[in-house]
Amino acid sequence: MNKRALNKLISLFSLVCVLLISAPEKAGAVPGFKRQTGQDCTACHTIFPELTPFGRAFKLTGYVINKTGKSYPSFPPISAMAQFSYSRTDASLPQGSIQDTWSTHSLHSENDVLGSPQQLSLFYAGQVYGKVGAFIQGTYANDTNNIFMDAVDIRYANNTTLWDKDLIFGVTLNNNPTIEDVWNSSPAFSFPYASSNIAPTPAAATLIDNSLAAQVGGIGLYAHWNNMFYTAVSVYRTANNGITSFFGANNTINTIVDGAMPYWRAAFNYQYDVHSFTIGTYGLSGNVFAGPFNNMPTDHFTDVAIDGQYQYIQDRHTASLQATWIHEDQDRSGSFSLGNASNQSDSLKTLRITGNYYYRTELGTPGGSVGFFSTSGDSDSLLYSPNPVSGSSTGSPDSNGVILQLDYLAPWQYAYTKVSLQYYIYNKFNGSTTDYDGSGRNASDNNTLYLLVWLAF
Amino acid sequence: MKEMLVSALVLLCVATDFGGLKYTLSADIEKGKALYQERCMICHGPNGDGKGQGAIALNPKPANYTQKKFWEDPNIEKTIAETIMKGKGQMRASPDLTPEDIQALISYMTQTFKPN
Numbered sequence: 001m002n003k004r005a006l007n008k009l010i011s012l013f014s015l016v017c018v019l020l021i022s023a024p025e026k027a028g029a030v031p032g033f034k035r036q037t038g039q040d041c042t043a044c045h046t047i048f049p050e051l052t053p054f055g056r057a058f059k060l061t062g063y064v065i066n067k068t069g070k071s072y073p074s075f076p077p078i079s080a081m082a083q084f085s086y087s088r089t090d091a092s093l094p095q096g097s098i099q100d101t102w103s104t105h106s107l108h109s110e111n112d113v114l115g116s117p118q119q120l121s122l123f124y125a126g127q128v129y130g131k132v133g134a135f136i137q138g139t140y141a142n143d144t145n146n147i148f149m150d151a152v153d154i155r156y157a158n159n160t161t162l163w164d165k166d167l168i169f170g171v172t173l174n175n176n177p178t179i180e181d182v183w184n185s186s187p188a189f190s191f192p193y194a195s196s197n198i199a200p201t202p203a204a205a206t207l208i209d210n211s212l213a214a215q216v217g218g219i220g221l222y223a224h225w226n227n228m229f230y231t232a233v234s235v236y237r238t239a240n241n242g243i244t245s246f247f248g249a250n251n252t253i254n255t256i257v258d259g260a261m262p263y264w265r266a267a268f269n270y271q272y273d274v275h276s277f278t279i280g281t282y283g284l285s286g287n288v289f290a291g292p293f294n295n296m297p298t299d300h301f302t303d304v305a306i307d308g309q310y311q312y313i314q315d316r317h318t319a320s321l322q323a324t325w326i327h328e329d330q331d332r333s334g335s336f337s338l339g340n341a342s343n344q345s346d347s348l349k350t351l352r353i354t355g356n357y358y359y360r361t362e363l364g365t366p367g368g369s370v371g372f373f374s375t376s377g378d379s380d381s382l383l384y385s386p387n388p389v390s391g392s393s394t395g396s397p398d399s400n401g402v403i404l405q406l407d408y409l410a411p412w413q414y415a416y417t418k419v420s421l422q423y424y425i426y427n428k429f430n431g432s433t434t435d436y437d438g439s440g441r442n443a444s445d446n447n448t449l450y451l452l453v454w455l456a457f
Numbered sequence: 458m459k460e461m462l463v464s465a466l467v468l469l470c471v472a473t474d475f476g477g478l479k480y481t482l483s484a485d486i487e488k489g490k491a492l493y494q495e496r497c498m499i500c501h502g503p504n505g506d507g508k509g510q511g512a513i514a515l516n517p518k519p520a521n522y523t524q525k526k527f528w529e530d531p532n533i534e535k536t537i538a539e540t541i542m543k544g545k546g547q548m549r550a551s552p553d554l555t556p557e558d559i560q561a562l563i564s565y566m567t568q569t570f571k572p573n
Contacts, residue, residue: 037499037511038494038495038496038499039496039499039549040549040551042549043549052547053514053515053547054500054511054514054515054547056514057511057513057514057515058511060514061510061513065499065510065511066510067494067495067498067499069498069503159513166513168513168514224514227513227514227515227516271514271515271516272516272517273516273517273546273547274546274547313547315543315544315545315549315550362552
């Protein structure tokens with residue numbers, strides 16, 4: 001390691017130490033929520049950002065549960081978050097892949113990358129007035145080196161009784177299908193909650209699997225009856241222009257939805273004492289322009305998914321299991337007419353299963369997760385063409401592997417800081433195990449070791 | 458003479474020990490009230506009936522302190538203290554509370570919610 005790199009490492013370490021020491025006492029996952037409710041962060045999160053039943057109630061009731069009982073927060077619910085990371089891929093990336101900036105430092109040639117920070121976020125998270133609340137996240141990310149609108153979920157919620165059972169109902173304005181959901185098996189808040197942003201990622205992903213995050217804006221209605229049956233419907237339009245442009249502010253909108261795109265969600269939930277179990281379905285259907293301009297022909301996507309979650313939350317032991325399966329039908333007639341797809345229709349299937357366990361002690365909460373992921377689908381030699389690192393030599397979108405992660409959460413009495421050590425292991429990447437890109441790169445070359453320090457204020 | 462002595466004794470008690478005791482109890486109740494509002498009210502409700510804002514998605518529902526049945530257990534104060542310290546079901550533990558804090562909470566709950 002050269003002297004310059006060592007100085008950078010020492011500077012990063014010092015910065016992390018200063019932040020750890022200065023982290024406010026009893027900060028929380030989104031500390032504005034904690035200050036508003038007076039509750040320990042573990043009331044809403046098993047280990048952030050996974051939600052407990054109380055956390056789900058807090059979100060469903062519009063982020064307005066308030067220990068003062070007033071119609072407005074005692075002070076503006078502003079919070080902040082910082083993520084510092086180290087990433088190492090098993091084989092270095094090609095020359096020129098990583099640009100050194102003030103927040104991105106490559107310690108060795110195109111590898112051993114420090115994100116210092118990887119991400120900084122500012123939140124308005126909590127009650128706005130009365131029954132209106134919001135979770136709005138603005139973010140600086142080191143890979144894009146700019147500030148942009150990250151997550152938006154603005155809600156009005158109310159409750160009544162229907163057939164003598166509680167009914168929560170509400171309206172949400174948000175910028176990502178499934179961000180309105182309260183279970184961690186649907187994509188917006190699913191494992192892994194953070195990962196390296198310099199490591200190569202598979203070429204194929206379904207539209208509902210976060211491909212529309214901050215690319216759209218929409219309005220939805222939801223209802224949760226008897227703490228058992230949940231249903232939601234929303235409609236989205238592009239955040240590229242018009243009244244929804246706020247939802248994608250300063251983002252590059254490269255997935256442009258044509259017209260309205262409906263989204264649905266239905267789930268059955270049963271919670272008793274320390275156990276909670278959920279099974280559900282979600283999906284969307286709509287047109288997306290087959291290129292970066294809205295005068296191009298369109299492709300049509302229909303995503304149908306099923307998911308489930310089990311949680312066991314005891315005072316010391318917390319275990320949970322999440323799974324989802326997504327099937328996407330793609331009518332690629334737009335891309336086909338432009339010569340960007342070799343098939344008129346394609347399909348993709350994604351499966352994810354994650355198991356988590358944590359043990360809460362006075363000295364903090366250690367634990368970890370094991371996740372399996374798989375995306376497979378029809379081969380399409382134009383959609384998935386050979387290209388160094390990001391391409392496919394076979395035209396196949398198939399990727400699968402395992403994520404191993406160890407976490408440590410500092411005692412909440414001192415600071416809410418999460419340290420994670422993650423290892424991404426690819427068995428198959430863009431269709432192959434060896435020479436997947438046609439340039440000699442193997443799937444295992446993209447295996448990534450990732451160390452993350454996640455601070456909340 | 459006897460009446461004067463009794464009156465003097467009562468005055469003395471009010472002005473010293475008994476007054477202090479009353480002050481201490483009052484301070485405990487206030488402390489317990491503040492702790493209840495900070496930590497418990499969201500689920501157990503401002504009236505102690507288990508109908509707080511957060512109770513809507515919990516099963517079983519939070520305890521209802523206004524029911525006679527809740528207070529029938531002769532060891533109820535010990536049970537409450539253990540529940541606060543160790544947690545129960547979806548209720549998180551509060552290991553940071555001191556025994557004095559917990560006693561203040563129980564005093565407030567008893568005085569405010571326990572039916573006659």
